[in-house]
Amino acid sequence: MENQPRPTVPRAFDADHPPDAQIIDTCVHCGFCLATCPSYRVLGKEMDSPRGRIYLMDALNEGQIPLSQTTAGHFDSCLGCLACVSTCPSGVQYDQLITATRPQVERNVERSVPDRLLRALIFNLLPYPRRLRPLLVPLAIYQKLGVQKLVRKSGLLQKVVPRLAAMESILPEVPASAFAAPMPERAAARGKQRFRVGLITGCVQRLFFDRVNRATLRVLTAIGCEVVIPRSQGCCAALPQHQGQSGQARQMARDLIDSFADSNVDYLIINAAGCGHTLKEYGHILAEDPVYRERAAAFAAKVRDVQEFLYWAKIPVPLQPIADGPLAVVYQDACHLLHGQRISLQPRQLLAQIPGVQVREPVDAALCCGSAGVYNILQPEIAEELGRQKVENLLATGAVLIASANPGCALQIRKHLELTAQAVPVRHPMELIDAAIRGVKVADLPAG
């Protein structure tokens, strides 16, 4: 018996870039990452922790276990928040491991029909502003005529299609600005020109958070930037990239690079955390594309989060108070800024420059709010619990305003504020800086 060959088990991952065994081997299984992992905090199971997932990847690489729906479920429960990357004392690049694992799951796991339909809806709609725009009018009617309230009150959608209900529950109100003329393709610097920058407007951001893009544009021109905003630009690829849709992500990255091809800018500015993280990864995303490889790396090298840029470039104009007295503001760290780009100090220091603003710190600042791209649609139960905890911690600071630099986080937080009947506004830091430059009180800003 002893000398009989072990039966060969087929490799569970296919040969197209499985997670790197050398990175897997850097994990010493110490478990430090478990305490900071949001999915482990909610589910409490080893296999839903970074260490557990790394064990699974290793076993799949070795062909010891099949890539079943159950196994895939443990990867699906990962928010991709990268808190484990920040925590790991051994420097395990979990981000690279999960980025390699997700496309394997998409290619090799048969998902249920409802799951496939929901994912098809998400990936064929959300990252395409031109497809989303025609839906704005029916959506506005749905909201203004009170149908939305009825749907939510009845709880019917929740009973019949819970994940569609989760999608509906974070639906932002269609703002009047969604029907306004688009931003100009070029805006001149106010005063002496210091930089020429490109502004990336996002997909969902440009329709539902247009006021944030316009505030960002005003801030950039006020500090001496000429701003280029090509109208041809589409989605940055964050949404498909984070969900393992690599082909779609690569095409979107190529298209965005083409949109800015002749712009001749010093920097490319983005005001959404998740998008900024993906944009800085373009060199990796297109590393095997012989035509775009170098252009992608050059593009990524110019990308700056707007807060990172502003903190570095300095604000050479006076800032005025945005409230009649002291204003307690709590800054909510978006994971793809904090863990993905190591940006945490700059937003806080920028906010603290506004006269009268007191920046408060929440408990568990580094813990994900549960938004995580479309995670709150795909994994609503875990996202619910994380959203509840996040809002509880933000409110416990006593702040009267929440600053968030990611549209997904803002929607998640707003939803949970509404559930607790709290009327605390959520604003992007650029809206506050813009108000301080213009001398506008935050109470007089258009509804957010």
Ligand code: SF4
């Ligand atoms: S990923 Fe890092 S922190 Fe987590 S178990 Fe492995 S070595 Fe330890």
Ligand code: SF4
């Ligand atoms: S990325 Fe976030 S959810 Fe995923 S394993 Fe790491 S800490 Fe946990």
